[in-house]
Amino acid sequence: MKKFYVGIAGIIEKEDKYLILRRSNEKDFLPNTLEMVTGRLEENEPPELGLLREVKEETSLDVSIIMPVHTGFFYRGGKEFPMVFIMYWCLYKKGQVKLSWEHSEFVWMAIDEILAEKELEKFHDMFKKVSRLKKHLPEDFLL
Amino acid sequence: MKKFYVGIAGIIEKEDKYLILRRSNEKDFLPNTLEMVTGRLEENEPPELGLLREVKEETSLDVSIIMPVHTGFFYRGGKEFPMVFIMYWCLYKKGQVKLSWEHSEFVWMAIDEILAEKELEKFHDMFKKVSRLKKHLPEDFLL
Numbered sequence: 001m002k003k004f005y006v007g008i009a010g011i012i013e014k015e016d017k018y019l020i021l022r023r024s025n026e027k028d029f030l031p032n033t034l035e036m037v038t039g040r041l042e043e044n045e046p047p048e049l050g051l052l053r054e055v056k057e058e059t060s061l062d063v064s065i066i067m068p069v070h071t072g073f074f075y076r077g078g079k080e081f082p083m084v085f086i087m088y089w090c091l092y093k094k095g096q097v098k099l100s101w102e103h104s105e106f107v108w109m110a111i112d113e114i115l116a117e118k119e120l121e122k123f124h125d126m127f128k129k130v131s132r133l134k135k136h137l138p139e140d141f142l143l
Numbered sequence: 144m145k146k147f148y149v150g151i152a153g154i155i156e157k158e159d160k161y162l163i164l165r166r167s168n169e170k171d172f173l174p175n176t177l178e179m180v181t182g183r184l185e186e187n188e189p190p191e192l193g194l195l196r197e198v199k200e201e202t203s204l205d206v207s208i209i210m211p212v213h214t215g216f217f218y219r220g221g222k223e224f225p226m227v228f229i230m231y232w233c234l235y236k237k238g239q240v241k242l243s244w245e246h247s248e249f250v251w252m253a254i255d256e257i258l259a260e261k262e263l264e265k266f267h268d269m270f271k272k273v274s275r276l277k278k279h280l281p282e283d284f285l286l
Contacts, residue, residue, distance in 0.1 A: 002148060002183060002184065002185060002186050003146035003147060003148060004146060004147055004149050004184065005145060005146060006147050006149070006227050040145060041145065041147065041227065042145060043145050043225075044222075045216070046215060046216035046227075047214045047215070047216060047227055048214065048215075067210075067211075067272075068210075068211040068213070068229070069210070069211070069286065070211070071191065071211050071229055072189060072190070072191075073187070073188070073189035073190060079187075082186075082187050084149050084184065084189075086211070086214055086229065129210075129286050132284075132286060133286065136279045136280050136281065136284070137279050137280075138279065141275075141279070143212065143272050143275060143276065
């Protein structure tokens with residue numbers, strides 16, 4: 001079947017720091033690991049709306065989407081769960097972080113801290129992409 | 144069902160012009176209309192590999208992917224065909240355009256020509272995004 005689950009994820013930037021979350025112990029997949037906001041599109045849901053919904057549900061923040069920066073594919077658990085994912089770079093707009101049951105902790109980290117953190121290794125490429133873009137784009141750039 | 148078909152598409156740039164194709168009369172969906180390289184991911188296929196496969200099949204060109212620039216959702220035909228799509232900006236590497244049965248014509252167009260072409264109206268936002276990025280990024284930039 002040429003159909004996929006679609007994951008969306010957000011690298012949320014606020015004053016040159018990025019929101020990192022720890023998955024709850026209650027999660028069935030990768031409990032207790034560090035990540036960004038992530039989620040899965042609902043039926044017939046456009047990806048950017050799905051991302052804003054997930055950001056709100058998981059952090060209660062309002063953000064603007066700067067642009068998509070990374071796409072990929074993986075199996076979430078087993079072969080019956082093929083997932084295409086799209087990672088967006090987002091800019092903090094307003095609100096205070098309030099976590100849902102899905103996460104147990106949050107921290108705002110600078111890129112060099114993230115790139116030094118072994119637990120975030122699988123996300124390093126995505127943060128390097130954000131870093132490469134930031135070298136050239138104006139601060140208020142939204143694609 | 145929270146599953147989607149995943150469409151991938153490529154805006155291929157060569158010397159500040161972009162490859163526009165005309166869909167064949169034989170296509171079941173939107174015959175005879177202008178578009179870029181587009182396709183659908185095969186079972187378990189990562190999106191960037193799927194894009195390079197489609198570019199090769201439809202144009203015989205080799206390209207580098209610069210970055211994803213646009214994502215969206217639509218129904219291809221009916222409600223039973225929900226599709227998430229990812230549009231990538233690509234840089235021509237080598238080869239000469241050879242069309243498959245899927246297209247009847249091709250032309251390389253400058254962005255201002257594309258933005259003046261009514262038949263390409265639904266792609267204008269994506270080309271404006273490429274144009275905004277090009278203002279800031281170095282010529283050889285690959286994300």
